[in-house]
Amino acid sequence: MNSTWHPKYWRSIHNLSGEHRASCRNEFPPGASEWSNPVTRRQFIELAGGSLALAGFASCTRQPRQKIVPFVHQPEGMTPGEPLFFATAMPFDGFGIGLLAKSREGRPIKVEGNPQHPASLGGSSAFAQASILSLYDPDRSQAVIHGGQISNWSSFQLALYEASIAQERKHGAGLRLLSETITSPTLAAQLRAVLKKFPEARWHQFQPVCRDAAREGAKLAFGEFVEAHLKLDRAAVIVSFESDFLFAHPDALRYAREFTTGRRRTGPDEAMSRLYVLESTPSITGSMADHRLTIASSEIEQFAGLLARKLGIPGAGNVGIGPTAWQRFINTLAQELNANHGRSLLVAGEQQPAAVHALVHRMNDQLGNRGKTVVYTASAEANPVNQTNDLAELSEEMERGAVEVLLIVGGNPGLTAPADFEFAARLERVPLRVHLDIERNETADRCHWHLPGLHYLESWSDIRAFDGTVSLIQPLIEPIHGGHSPHELLDMLLHPPPRLAYDVVREFWKEQNLWPDFERGWRRALHAGFIEGTALAPKNVTPRFSKGAEPLTASAPEQPQARSLEVVFRPDPSAWDGLYANNAWLQELPKPIQKLTWDNAVFVSPALAARERLRNGDVIEIDFAKRSIQAPVWIVPGQAENSLTLTLGYGRRGKTAAGYNAYPIRVSNALWFARGALLQKTGKKYQLVSTQDHHELQSDERQIVREIDWRTLQKNPGALRATVEAPPPSETLFNPDEHPYHLNKWGMAIDLTACIGCNACVAACQAENNIPVVGKHEVANGREMHWIRIDSYFRGPPENPAITHAPVPCMHCENAPCEVVCPVEATVHDREGLNLQVYNRCIGTRYCSNNCPWKVRRFNFLQYANYQKKEMEPVWNPEVTVRWRGVMEKCTFCIQRLSAARISAKKENRPVRENEIVPACAQACPADAIVLGDLNQREHRVNRLKASPLNYSMLGQLNTRPRTTYLARLRNPHPALTVA
Amino acid sequence: MSEILPKPDRAKSSETRPALSPLGYPLPLLSPGETYESVTHKISAIVLGRTPRAWLGGFAVAFSLLMLFLIAIGYLLFRGVGIWGINIPVAWGFAIVNFVWWIGIGHAGTFISAILLLVHQKWRTSINRLTEAMTLFAVACAGMFPLLHLGRPWVFYWIIPYPDTMGLWPQFRSPLVWDLFAVFTYFTVSLVFWYIGLIPDLATLRDRAKTRRKQVVYGALAMGWRGSARHWQRHQTAYLILAGLATPLVLSVHSVVSFDFSVALVPGWHSTIFPPYFVAGAIYSGFAMVLNIVIPLRKFYRLETFITKRHLNNMGNILLATGWMVAYGYIMEGFMAWHSGDVFEEYMMANRALGPYGWIFWALLCLNVVVPQALWSRRVRTSPLLLFTVALAINIGMWVERFVIVVGSLHRDFLPSSWAMYSPTIWDWATLAGSIGLFLTLLFLFIRLLPMISISEVRELILERSQPAHRAEG
DSSP states (O other): OTTTTOOOEESOHHHHTTTHHHHHHSOSOTTTTSOOOOOOHHHHHHHHHHHHHHHHHHTSOOOOSSOOOOOSSOOTTOOTTSOEEEEEEEEETTEEEEEEEEEETTEEEEEEEOTTOTTTTTOOOHHHHHHHHHHHOTTSOOSOEETTEEOOHHHHHHHHHHHHHHHHHTTTTTEEEEESOOOOHHHHHHHHHHHHHSTTOEEEEOOSSOOHHHHHHHHHHHSSOOEEEEOGGGOSEEEEESOOTTTSSTTHHHHHHHHHHTTOOOSTTSOOOEEEEEESSOOHHHHTOSEEEEOOGGGHHHHHHHHHHHTTOSOOOSOOOOOHHHHHHHHHHHHHHHHTTTSEEEEEOTTSOHHHHHHHHHHHHHTTOBTTTEEEEOOSSSSOOOHHHHHHHHHHHHHHTOOSEEEEESSOHHHHSOGGGOHHHHHTTOSEEEEEESSOOTTGGGSSEEEEOOOGGGSOEEEEOTTOOEEEEOOSSOOSSOOOOHHHHHHHHHSSSOOOHHHHHHHHHHHHTOSSSHHHHHHHHHHHSEETTOSOOBOOOOOOTTGGGSOSSOOOOOOOOTTOEEEEEEOBTTTBTTTTTTOHHHHHSOOTTTOEESOOOEEEOHHHHHHHTOOTTEEEEEEETTEEEEEEEEEOTTOOTTEEEEESSOOOTTOSOOOOOOGGGOOGGGSSEEEEEEEEEEEEEOOOEESSOSOOOOOGGGOSSOEEEHHHHHHOTTTTTTSOOOOOGGGOSSOTTSSOOOSOOEEEEEETTTOOOOSHHHHHHHHHTTOOOOOHHHHHTTOOOOSSEEEEEEESOTTSOEEEEEEEOOOOOTTOHHHHHOTTOOEEEOTTSOEEEOGGGOOOOOHHHHTOTTOOOEEOSSOOSOSSOGGGGGGSOTTSOOOOTTOEEOOOSSHHHHHHHHHHHHHTTSOOOGGGOOOHHHHHOTTOOEEEEETTSTTSHHHHHHTSTTEEOTTGGGOOOOSEEEEOEEEOOOGGGSOO | OTTTSOOOOHHHHHTOOOOOOTTOOOOOSSOTTOOHHHHHHHHHHHHHSOOOHHHHHHHHHHHHHHHHHHHHHHHHHHHOGGGSSOOSSOOOOHHHHHHHHHHHHTHHHHIIIIIHHHTTOGGGGGTHHHHHHHHHHHHHHHHHHHHHTSSSGGGGGGGSOOOOTTOOOOOTTSHHHHHHHHHHHHHHHHHHHHHHHHHHHHHHHHHHOOSHHHHHHHHHHHTTOOOOHHHHHHHHHHHHHHHHHHHHHHHHHHHHHHHHHHTSOOTTTOOTTHHHHHHHHHHHHHHHHHHHHHHHHHHHTTOTTTSOHHHHHHHHHHHHHHHHHHHHHHHHHHHHHHHHOOHHHHHHHHHHHHSTTHHHHHHHHIIIIIGGGGGGSHHHHHOHHHHHHHHHHHHHHHHHHHHHHHHHHHSSOSOGGGOOOOOOOHHHHHHHHHHHHHHHHHHHHHHHHSOSSOHHHHHHHHHHHHSTTSOOOO
């Protein structure tokens, strides 16, 4: 037990390195004491003008154009004041995530995961949660733009008609379409129809976070494009070659659920899966690893080769012997994998080259995992192609002048195309360029026509999930700014006058003859949100060993030159590829692990920082592939020593998020990583804001996050019980039975073994509870408003620490320290044990926050909720008060949901059901780490969790008796790799 | 009025033997040359005479700072407390530091007036009026902060128990409610005590005023004082009763203020030592502020005959004594943190000394413990300049002490994930400077409009000097 209880935790690399001595002398961090938040005259007039103009707009209501019929008879199922839920799907990187959208009086206000949808299983991501804000974003594209001037759809239709007549004569020889990954069956059919009408036209696909390597790897291994589907709940040993399958994967939500299912253990006789992760920069998957090897991205190929050779698999090539540090790791891995035949699983990261994918396919095959822990299907994509080559071809044609009409259907290739394609410049050579997208982005500005696109909540469409299941996207609101969907744009090309997207999608499915009674089938599919039975069938593929005689891997990389570093590109957890750069909820979300907000940074290792004398916020110049950019650095524990990790999607002009743009040095032969970058200090500083920095935790004696090895727990199930908890009743003056809580008694349990730290709960809470965004300056001041936050703690050496995430909402203490100090009874206890905050009684002494040991209370230091911005008003949840300046607020366990459940239970004279009282955080959690229930109803799952030997109260020794308790993080390290 | 007073015997007064203090110091409480007339004339002339130029200069500075205060408050009410550097976890910043500091300063007045009166320390006479005024002004400054620091200051009255339509009372378990009572009571009693002491002097001013307006104003304020024996008898009784009432308040106010901290469970606040430690600190800073005010005034208005070196020496002694009480508090805080064996307490102490605000802690020890050791030397205690410097150091040190307690404890409490730094903004500083402006403005007005030394009590001293055996009862 002791071995579990003497880890050393620390929070900040800055302090661990001893540098904090210097900063101690400097009382206030640089720039922190300046009053740098002035409202300039220009800004003021801008804002004032904007508000005035919008005040005018606000009076115009949005009514559908077609027909307006008042409710003479109330529609069935609709009660004013009651929310309605509609199943729909969110496209993410081309694949669909099934959602249920909540509509209040005709406006969508919140999305939840669709529990029946295979790509969601009821969970959702921060992107899905924040997508509701993008719908109402006033910076969205609002009008047809022609040559920089506002135009209209009919002018565009005329121009398109003229162009299509001209192209029709040439069989479309000059017509090109460029889209992102398309999985929509309807859109694919329309594209095929376009290609039929214009036989010499071409359709290209490109998106910056592409999956080319996975496709090529599958082709290398199997001779055809197949997708690997992981069955994480069936695997006993999982090895990730830099795959962030728990977060950055089209099927991440499902994987997160299945992975944690294989990890959540309470009884001593169950087996627990073990996760090995090799990666260069700490990811969410890496933070869940039992063993994480910090390794440069470019070395993973060699590692995979060495492992393959050890496992006796051909095709590893001349991989050398590798660093001695790997030996023990490789030996243990090989031994474990061989011992778990058919129960292991190797995963190659989408950013790893095709050779690694091919090797992983072979190893999985050799280890008997094919068909067991990994299942192959055809791709859900309509036309899986190597997108990099596809775009290269297009840009080469543009250079040649072969492209006369280019329709860019979604996406922002003008920004995101590999730098060596010079796509933006070549675009200028196309005589007619049309761009359709939800935002007027860098590509729009280089096109003759920019057309406003539609958000998924205002358009009809369909989309396939990663497993192929078709979801129907149904709108919840009439297009706010009157855009059109790609279906309508393509239909303009096909049959003017165009049909509505609804008709296009519906007619497509009618033609499929899926259901004997179309109307019923269609309605059922709309209701469920997906079409049953459309998942792709498993495909029996075998690796082609005969052709694999040639080595898959390149020969072992030579030692890197002095000062030459590796650049690694990653999609950003807040901006992704740039799509969410204007989403304030996502920008204020502290990024997993680094907890940075509002900016991206170049992640450097502590060792590199020490070598180059870099400190957080130092601006460096990175020279790579004859190009260079300047960016601030952030020191990240667990980063590979010589890797610089850059995240995509920032540095975009006019967007909410600031940051730097990494695309200018991202070239086609180094889409994800490459060696050969040079780093130069510029001497400049940039203020990066993190919500959890400059802290050090000197010892584990605080026992905030507790963790235990699976084996230790098996030997001694009471190991954690012996740790510090509340004093026994004989030692305290507080009577534990003072308040009996006869009715409901709400309690929450958070499983640290399951929490992957993905931020979905934080974003969901923000959406549900009308939590304002405060901006970078206020976050720098320590005034972020999130009611739930994810604390990340590191343990072990800064080169490769173990990471633990702990979501921290309000503890709802029974002896709440905040309640006794409030002079006006603005924070009180209710008879269900909730610690309530009465906003209109609060006078803002902030004493409650001082006395809260978890510091989960949030204060409206200024007027954060923006009452002036009327166009953002529809996003507010009408069931939650919008808080005024000067009052305290905090987690309520989503009391509005509890009340609704209580009311309906009372009406039906039954106890509250467990599935009615799901707070936003628990509902969003893809890993099912948060459970709320009634402690008085024994069958509620929360009681089982609280009875677990892993259950503990964070800071329980303070005897506040929190209702929110935690289940200690279980780890399952291999004995041979455990550092003695 | 003067005919009612006992006639001084000039011959006797000139041959008075040098008064010896109980400790044997050959320091007089009053210069030997002072008579009833000279006392009355000298003190009332300050009020009734022409406005000195230097006073105008000083007042201009103070008034400018007061205007800064008004601007800072105006902007605060317009934007919200977010204009300050406070955050989560450091939700209390300068406002509370200033509050505790000012309340502390407000302790010396009542201590000198009431406690020293009760224990017959006659030397208090020359300074008690001034220190009482200082108390009032300091408490007035202090009282601003708990209101201004509220998120919604316009509803501050919800903290007061009054029958309202909402049917709500304050939450009496909160020390902030106790605070309201403690501070308000203290202010009221101090004000009444001060005013009652002023009445005979106001009558003197009324009698000596040359202009009609002054006669009316001072006359009204004197409430018909004629100096009859009955008046004196009642006045002295009331004064003594109020002194008795004020004495426990001196101890209670800062004890209650300390509850704001010690009731909370924040490491560094949650301590039983706080009430006595805060009271000692309050008297310490109060006396330091008295010296900082008295020494320049004594010099400027040539009051050396009233506020003699013996006064300075005595106050220096009190500083030394209370300084050691405070130092004992510091030692005990460290000891208890270690003795508790509590990881949070231990870390709090280590962080206080070695954390990011460590230098402030060492500055505090230097200002509050090291520098005042100079007061062991009588030369320092009787040298106005040196004493002034030491007192200034203590005043700053006591402000810093409150900063260490408030900010230093909050910025790193239980969960390291919430730890943060606090950096005051320009508005924090403006509010602090502005409150000093308010204090100085009130003080300047006071010395211009009211007698800063109690005329009647000093005359009493002269009486006692002339008839040493005939000690006054009050």
